[in-house]
């Protein structure tokens with residue numbers, strides 16, 4: 107049986123099934139729950155250009171943008187093309203390489219590790235189910251609050267139906283060897299639950315909309331930010347940095363308009 111640890115999350119995304127899917131530009135790729143239930147991952151869309159629903163979120167970005175769990179980087183590339191200073195972070199080498207090949211700036215690091223520009227980002231993105239990262243939405247929201255500048259904006263995407271679920275999953279690409287993959291914690295959060303988590307920590311709702319059946323929320327950072335314990339995601343803690351943000355990785359990313 108696989109060992110279940112929080113640190114297995116980043117390690118799991120850094121493995122072959124995800125890298126293979128990104129290099130093919132398509133699935134099948136699923137998150138598999140212990141009871142066999144499968145959540146299909148939309149690798150094709152992630153590897154395509156930003157679509158209209160993505161752009162509905164990107165239009166609302168303010169200042170410098172950090173895309174948390176940027177995957178192959180379509181959002182970072184689209185933001186850069188629109189003149190934003192944007193950085194993607196992800197725990198997967200394949201995702202970071204893909205983002206850089208699209209011309210985006212990217213850093214291989216977990217959101218729970220120290221990051222450049224802590225407390226100064228204008229906007230943070232948690233798109234494509236990334237509110238599930240770490241399997242604890244409340245802890246993730248607190249971590250994001252610590253990354254944002256006072257008054258900063260979180261743009262996040264909720265699950266398309268009402269759900270509030272914290273589960274152990276593993277990546278499965280249908281090759282029959284999913285049993286060998288590590289379990290890791292993941293969460294799925296619908297709009298109501300997301301509002302509840304946000305309100306409980308003092309986030310203000312700045313917008314809510316739906317595009318292409320994808321529900322989005324824009325949340326303003328709470329005035330007081332609680333500290334989060336940072337987990338040591340040791341298997342992936344080595345940073346791989348795009349050459350486009352060299353000076354800023356000392357932590358000096360000012361919040362400026364696009």
Ligand SMILES: C[S@@+](CC[C@H](N)C(=O)[O-])C[C@H]1O[C@@H](n2cnc3c(N)ncnc32)[C@H](O)[C@@H]1O
Pocket residue numbers: 115116119120152153174175176177178179180181195196197198201215216217218233234235236239240
């Ligand atoms: C559901 S996918 C979303 C993909 C992405 N938004 C896109 O457009 O392709 C989740 C992404 O989060 C990344 N991830 C998982 N845990 C992470 C962590 N602790 N810190 C940063 N990224 C993480 C995964 O490697 C993966 O690329």
